[in-house]
Amino acid sequence: MDRPKQVDKNYIAVMGKAFSVLELFIGRGGKQETVQFAEISRHFPFAQTTTHRILYSFEKLGYLEKNGVGQYRLSNKLFQLTEKAVPYRYLQSIARSEMHSLMHRHLETVNLGVLEGELITHIDVVLTSAPLRIAALPGERNLPHCTALGKAILAFLTESKLAALFNAGPLVRRTANTITRKGHLLDHLAFVREQGVAFDMEENLANVSCVAAPIFDSHRRVIAAISVSGPAVRINPKLKVVARDVRAAASIIGAMLTLPTGGNRSRSLGNKPC
Numbered sequence: 001m002d003r004p005k006q007v008d009k010n011y012i013a014v015m016g017k018a019f020s021v022l023e024l025f026i027g028r029g030g031k032q033e034t035v036q037f038a039e040i041s042r043h044f045p046f047a048q049t050t051t052h053r054i055l056y057s058f059e060k061l062g063y064l065e066k067n068g069v070g071q072y073r074l075s076n077k078l079f080q081l082t083e084k085a086v087p088y089r090y091l092q093s094i095a096r097s098e099m100h101s102l103m104h105r106h107l108e109t110v111n112l113g114v115l116e117g118e119l120i121t122h123i124d125v126v127l128t129s130a131p132l133r134i135a136a137l138p139g140e141r142n143l144p145h146c147t148a149l150g151k152a153i154l155a156f157l158t159e160s161k162l163a164a165l166f167n168a169g170p171l172v173r174r175t176a177n178t179i180t181r182k183g184h185l186l187d188h189l190a191f192v193r194e195q196g197v198a199f200d201m202e203e204n205l206a207n208v209s210c211v212a213a214p215i216f217d218s219h220r221r222v223i224a225a226i227s228v229s230g231p232a233v234r235i236n237p238k239l240k241v242v243a244r245d246v247r248a249a250a251s252i253i254g255a256m257l258t259l260p261t262g263g264n265r266s267r268s269l270g271n272k273p274c
Helices: 013-027 037-043 048-061 076-082 089-106 148-154 159-166 182-195 232-257
Strands: 064-066 071-074 109-116 119-126 198-201 208-216 222-231
Touching: 013 037, 013 048, 013 071, 037 048, 037 071, 048 064, 089 109, 089 119, 089 222, 089 232, 109 148, 109 208, 119 148, 148 182, 148 198, 148 208, 148 222, 159 182, 198 232, 208 232, 222 232
Parallel strands: none
Antiparallel strands: 064 071, 109 119, 109 222, 198 208, 208 222
16 A cells, blocks of 8 residues: 655745746746736646736745736846856846847857956857858857957956956967057057947958947946857958947847846946957
8 A cells, every 4th residue: 555645844835836937937038028927827737816926926026027018027136146156147138139139130140258357258159050150159268359259348448457458468369360469459449449349350260250349337337248250251241231230239238238127227247259
């Protein structure tokens, strides 16, 4: 005869339900996607009143936002809670839709990068489906002076931060087009500040071009950059339109990062790439 299953008296069942609701929102792409109450309720086997109370509680605690038509989405408070454990997650969630939009518009790989120490680090990549493509992986690191992501960020750093980077060592030559003289790089960065966009014209990898724009926080501090990269034979003929679209995407991402949420403005983020 089977023994009856022992009840775990230490387990709080409602917490399991609450976190299953939270996981639904995270699985839908975080802050960028709203979900109707009816859809949430259909997704779970428990009563609608339980679902409503869970949503109300998360909203009351500031982890969910509700709009006027009964739709919910994650607030930035959740990202504030987790950002130290998972750096840049909030930035990634905000930027993702613009990255996909750029990829579909130009059919090229789109990169999101930050400056960590003396190197540029990819924190997200949306790959094109084109057979000939430039493929980078999140976590890849590279030198900032020869990449569009890097130059887009360098151009808006303070003089002291730039000086510290330059004092770290010589500008390494990656290709015949790499800028290796610091004076020339400073002149080039002035152009980037004026245009609001940076170019890598086969400076990091031969036959590969890249266009990047800086992303700013609410205090106009550069925190990241977004880029479109691909074979030079495809990128170079459309540099002007790609530059326009990358600038626009960076501006949209920066604006979304600084939108007021629950009475608070969003916080600043910490600071094969192109």
